[in-house]
Amino acid sequence: MDLPRPPSSRLDGKRALVTGASSGIGLGAAVALADAGAHVVCAARGAERLDEAVAAMAAEGHSVEAMVLDVADLPAMEAGLAGRPPFDVVVNSAGMGRHSPALETTAEDFDAVMAVNLRAAYFLSARAAEGMIAAGIRGSIVHVSSQMGHVGGIDRAVYCASKHALEGMVKSMAIEWGPHGIRINTLCPTFIRTPLAEVTLQNPERRAWIEDMIKLGRVGEIEDVMGGVLYLASDASSLVTGTALMIDGGWTAH
Incomplete structure (x- = not known):
């Protein structure tokens, strides 16, 4: 009997781009891909923190380089x-949140969030896919979305709008690029313990609400997201496109 063999999660010989890679989920994604054998280009706006992250990864023996970039x-x-060879894997972890009651949202805040969370994601996807198609690469594009792309949240009307739109964008791009062998998906975490989330987690009322909504009873850690990134980036998910991987501890099952 010929037994089926599990697909490999290795990324040896692959080139990967990770945006928002200087900290938080983006840094976790970069480490996960590099640990699986990919050469990772880490992109972020702030050169100092980016260089620190890349140096730390290089010290661990990872193949990595820095790219100072504002995706907006x-x-x-x-x-x-355009100035680099095409990528096999693109993980877009750059994101922005300016949370406020909807009645207090300014046009400036609305435009800033949409510029990063949707506009940049759209054109990054298009340019990455363009390079993959030209090179005949059957690649993977992963956007770090959010559980808030599937539900609503307190003071998060703009953020939720951007992430809901991102989810629809990904579905349409998956249909268009599937014939080229290009997969595009979203990763949808719950509240993950990062510097950006600390403001919310420091609020006792919000922290209690969050822990009640996460059915596994705890806030997420960076390590909880890394396996999902590797799954969507690798051949382990070779028949997965146009969908969302929920890493939300059961929030959206509520």
Whole structure:
């Protein structure tokens, strides 16, 4: 009897780009891909923190390099991609949240969130897929979305709007690029303990609400997301596209 063999999660010989890679989920994604054998280009706006992250990864023996990049600056982003070989894997972890009651949302905050969470994600996907198609790469694009792309949240009307839109964008791109062998998916975490989440987690009322909604009873850690990134990036998910991987501790099952 010929037994089936599990697909490999290794990424040896692959080139990966991770945006928002200087801290938090983005840094976790970069480490996960590098640990699986990929050469990882870590991109972020702040050069100092980015260089620290890349140096720490290199010290662990990872194949890694830094790319200072503001994804919201579309000409700079497109020029940066055009000046490099195409990527096999792109993980977009760059994101922004400016939370407030909907009645207090300013047009400036709305535009800033949409520029990063949706506009940049759209054109990063398009340019990455363009390079993959030209090179005949059957690649994987992963966007770090959120559970808030599937539910609503307190003071998060703009953020939720951006993430719901991202989910729809990914479904449409999956249909368009599937014939080229390009997969595109979202990773949807719950509240993960990162510097950006600390403001919310320091609020006792919000912390209690969060822990009640997460049915596994705890806030997420960076390590909880890393396996999902590797799954969506690798051949382990070779028949998965246009969908969302929920890493939410049961929040959206509520």
